[in-house]
Amino acid sequence: MTVVTRFAPSPTGFLHVGGARTALYSWLVAKAAGGKFVLRIEDTDRERSTQPAIDAILEGMEWLGLTWDEGPYYQTKRFDRYEHYIAQLLAEDKAYKCYCSTERLEQMREEQMANGEKPRYDGHCRDNPAAGGDSYVIRFRNPQTGSVKFHDHIRGPIEFANSELDDLIIARSDGTPTYNFCVVIDDWEMQITHVVRGEDHINNTPRQINILQALGAPIPEYAHVSMILGDDGKKLSKRHGAVSVMQYRDDGYLPEAVLNYLVRLGWSHGDQEIFSVAEMTELFRLDDVNKAASAFNTEKLNWLNQHYMKSLPVERVVPYLQWHFTDQAIDVSKGPALEQLLPLMADRVKTLKELAAQSRYFYEEYEAFDEAAAKKHLRPVAREALEAVQDRLASLTEWNPASIQQAIQQTADDLQVGMGKVGMPLRVAVTGSGNSPSLDVTLAMLSQTQVVGRIARAISYIMEREQAQ
Structure with missing residues (x-):
């Protein structure tokens, strides 16, 4: 069996961190097994799906290096495949037309909630040949007995009673297929063997398994990853x-x-x-993924x-x-x-x-000295050291770290001061701030003319400071 995984984002926004981790896990499962990684764009929500979002997803995947072997497939270009299977389920009486009005469904849900019941479709049109009208949705005829069991690679054995699952809408009143149905057909036709996705899809899994079984399709293996929390322990946002x-x-x-x-x-x-x-x-294995939030x-x-x-x-x-x-x-x-x-x-x-x-x-003149660094290091007392080191650096015939370091050291020795008394004013003069790599290398990366000119600028700054006192 060839392992085939997929990443199937909805193009309603950028590729977020959680989606990228899911994509990575799916990609690793496929690569480790020498299999295939499929990219699928689930764009059936036409109102919210946008081309910029699609572009952002593709750009993010490419930047991460998560290249795909097949795709990208777009669900909006596969409507004929979904319609084919919806017609098949209707013909086999595994789906039915539901004519219930929005008003009836809302009233039903309100009564169920008032009675402390879980809101779910009551099956009014399931076996009611008298129902009819011009507007209808198509519902999957979900089994009413037994349960759906599957082994999740991350969470272990999971079971849902079919009595808790209502008859899912698989086609809207305008004929467009719904998310849960498109996913089933895509996973089947693209021969997906492992589905890695967020834990928010756990409740969709039994519904999708029932549809796959109704179609006589193989059931993929599932792994539902936990959410990612921020530094503060709250959902990442x-x-x-x-x-x-x-x-x-x-x-x-x-x-x-x-x-x-x-x-x-x-x-x-x-x-x-x-x-x-x-x-x-x-090294990566799905079974080793922690089910706790990260x-x-x-x-x-x-x-x-x-x-x-x-x-x-x-x-x-x-x-x-x-x-x-x-x-x-x-x-x-x-x-x-x-x-x-x-x-x-x-x-x-x-x-x-x-x-x-x-x-x-390193590439352009700084606009101004860092205020704190200049206040501390470009004081009148630093003028003598800067003038002395300027002369030594200007007279160098070789411009490299060794000769620069020697010039700075000789200046400090001549003035009988510590290296810091020369080095720090020089650093601020040349870089505009009090932070840089070692001075010998920093200055060597600049031209001799640049360095001498910037020291002159610092000396002028000190002189102006003296006059202002």
Whole structure:
């Protein structure tokens, strides 16, 4: 048997974190078995489904590297298949036309709720040949006795009594098929063997199994994953920050970090935290997924992201880093190559967005000194050190970390002060702030002319400060 899994989002919004984790789990099941992964767009809700949402889902999947073997299939292009099977069920008396008005159904539900009963269709048209009219829906004739049993890979054995399941509408009054019916036909015709989806679909599963059995179709294996909670223990939502996969891209995370983080939201393998895609594929098992809700931890994601920024081949990370420089309108042609910058800065930041923002001074003049850093380090007492180090740096015939470091050290020795008395004013002068990698490497990444000019700017700032006193 070829293992075939699917990811079947509804295009009513972006690809969210929970959906991405479901997609990853489904993808891993297929890849581990040498099977196929199908992408299906469940767009039967025409009012809420949009092309931008479809584009966002496809973009998110591609960014994560969750490539599909078949699809994307669109349910709106498969209506002829659904109509064929609806007609078959009607002909076999496994479905029937229901003429009940909206008013009757609403009154029925109100009475059931008033009596403390579970709202469900009462079967009025099920065996009532006298019922008729111009408007009707089509309902599946659900078994009234027995139960539906299935083994969930995550939750174990699950059973529903058929008496608790009413006759599901499988076609609306306008003839369009409903979600639960489309899913059944799609899973059957696409030969889906394993259905991995959110726990909110558990109640749909027995209804879908009954329809599959009525059609004589095989029953896939099921796994219903738990929800994801925010850092505060509440259901993950926009108030927790990014919930869209592409928002994580925009916030400076690498897809490897997001995938590694998502696979660990409910699954583990001993104490291991870092997983390559190859390791995930080899080690992941649905039966090992925890059925308890998983809590999102932004700090751990940041830690993973920094790990991948530092450990992945530079050429793998640079295209993603370039995206952030472009997004922040920083022209990288006017400074060091990103291949040089990344190893220098990766230890100091958690995201690529942060790296780009903190590296702006390498590519363009900063607008102003950081106020706190200037107040502390660009004081009149620092003027002598800056003038001395400016002279030494300007006279260098070789511009490299070793010669720069030697010039700074000699300046401190000549003035008989600690390195910090020279280094910190110099750092603020050159970068505009009090934070940067080691000065020798930082200055070497800039041109000699840039460095000398920025020191002159800092000296002028100090002189203006002196005059204002």
